[in-house]
Amino acid sequence: MDLSVREAHDTIRRAVADICGHFPDEYWRRIDHERAYPSEFVAGLTKAGWLAALIPERYGGAGLGVGAASVILEEIHHQGGNAAACHAQMYIMGTLLRHGSDEQKAAYLPKIASGELRLQAFGVTEPNAGSDTTRIQTTAVREGDAYRVNGQKIWTSRFFQSDLMLLLARTTPYDELEDKTRGLSVFLVDLRDAKGAIEARPIDTMVNHSTNQLFIRDLRVPAKDRIGEEGMGFRYIIDGWNAERVLISAECIGDARWFIERAARYASERVVFGRPIGHNQGVQLPLARAHALTESADLMRWKAASLFDDGKPCGPEANMAKYLASEASWDAANICLDTHGGFGFATEYDVERKFRETRLYRVAPINNNLVLAYIAQHVLGLPKSY
Numbered sequence: 001m002d003l004s005v006r007e008a009h010d011t012i013r014r015a016v017a018d019i020c021g022h023f024p025d026e027y028w029r030r031i032d033h034e035r036a037y038p039s040e041f042v043a044g045l046t047k048a049g050w051l052a053a054l055i056p057e058r059y060g061g062a063g064l065g066v067g068a069a070s071v072i073l074e075e076i077h078h079q080g081g082n083a084a085a086c087h088a089q090m091y092i093m094g095t096l097l098r099h100g101s102d103e104q105k106a107a108y109l110p111k112i113a114s115g116e117l118r119l120q121a122f123g124v125t126e127p128n129a130g131s132d133t134t135r136i137q138t139t140a141v142r143e144g145d146a147y148r149v150n151g152q153k154i155w156t157s158r159f160f161q162s163d164l165m166l167l168l169a170r171t172t173p174y175d176e177l178e179d180k181t182r183g184l185s186v187f188l189v190d191l192r193d194a195k196g197a198i199e200a201r202p203i204d205t206m207v208n209h210s211t212n213q214l215f216i217r218d219l220r221v222p223a224k225d226r227i228g229e230e231g232m233g234f235r236y237i238i239d240g241w242n243a244e245r246v247l248i249s250a251e252c253i254g255d256a257r258w259f260i261e262r263a264a265r266y267a268s269e270r271v272v273f274g275r276p277i278g279h280n281q282g283v284q285l286p287l288a289r290a291h292a293l294t295e296s297a298d299l300m301r302w303k304a305a306s307l308f309d310d311g312k313p314c315g316p317e318a319n320m321a322k323y324l325a326s327e328a329s330w331d332a333a334n335i336c337l338d339t340h341g342g343f344g345f346a347t348e349y350d351v352e353r354k355f356r357e358t359r360l361y362r363v364a365p366i367n368n369n370l371v372l373a374y375i376a377q378h379v380l381g382l383p384k385s386y
């Protein structure tokens, strides 16, 4: 990375850290305790333009690459916050940008960039399909100039904080398909017109994530709100996965650095047996190891981000970055908790909150087993196992 790029990233880091400074640990602790949505934080980020980082300048965004955008999310996590409240807008928007019509882009992107419209909800996962997205059962049946949508979604996060939802639904029955990756279509659903046809039931979870189960009954979606060609939706969603992997890996890197810095500070201050616990190799070596693993995961994150921003294939690198970074942050979380001893379990230290939050990344948006299965198949040439 050349010096000017590094300086630009440092400028982003400082600006994001400045916003995060208005939302200290107490804020995130309270939000977590109340299971509330961090509206003020998201409003602050939106107002400063950071959530529009990936939207091209001609549509009112900052026109940054994925690498620069990932720095925003990394810094939020490094400062102790949680970008999961708003990160989806960055990668969902890519489907609209890459595959939407000129009319759709002109209608939505400037309003998303300004914050007038919130595109935070992503309705893909279903209870009966799980990780096997090609098996989703929610149907969208064409009726004249609209589709009638029926089905169920699960884990649809930020539904109540969204004006628009990107929805994947089946437009051709599975059994009629020769190519099982076809037959799904993507829709940009205007939730302001749809509330009566979608019942959302919040799911109580280990982390504060505003996530829901959706029951969709006779939802009418105008055909003009379908993105791209009918039947190509799975392909369009896959197109966004590499960017998503890079952005998530940056959040993990931010988490890992938070854990390591907090633990190193505590290890220097906490005195037991007459000396700071950090004097003991049993305490300091795991921290050094966590640091080394985090920095190596970060190298893969930057390799993937650079390839992506250069328009080059980066599936293996983006998947490896997500895997390595989520494992590094989980490792750092455990070491941070161990370093804090009993105090790690006290909410006022924020370690247990961040510990729960970073655990999610081994499971979602994609499970690490499936990341490894991808690498086994696409890099090592082993049989497809999923």
Ligand SMILES: Cc1cc2nc3c(=O)[nH]c(=O)nc-3n(C[C@H](O)[C@H](O)[C@H](O)COP(=O)(O)OP(=O)(O)OC[C@H]3O[C@@H](n4cnc5c(N)ncnc54)[C@H](O)[C@@H]3O)c2cc1C
Binding pocket: 121, 122, 123, 124, 125, 129, 130, 131, 132, 154, 155, 156, 157, 158, 205, 209, 211, 360, 363, 364, 365, 366, 367, 368, 369, 370, 373, 385, 386
């Ligand atoms: C808090 C939270 C928020 C989420 N937000 C969203 C959202 O906004 N939108 C959305 O669409 N989804 C969302 N998800 C869903 C998330 O993407 C899925 O949970 C995830 O993809 C895994 O699917 P699953 O939970 O059904 O697990 P399953 O697919 O049932 O898998 C269960 C386990 O089996 C393993 N497994 C399954 N098949 C294989 C195989 N072939 N080889 C090896 N291991 C295998 C998996 O790796 C996993 O360990 C969210 C999930 C959570 C927990």
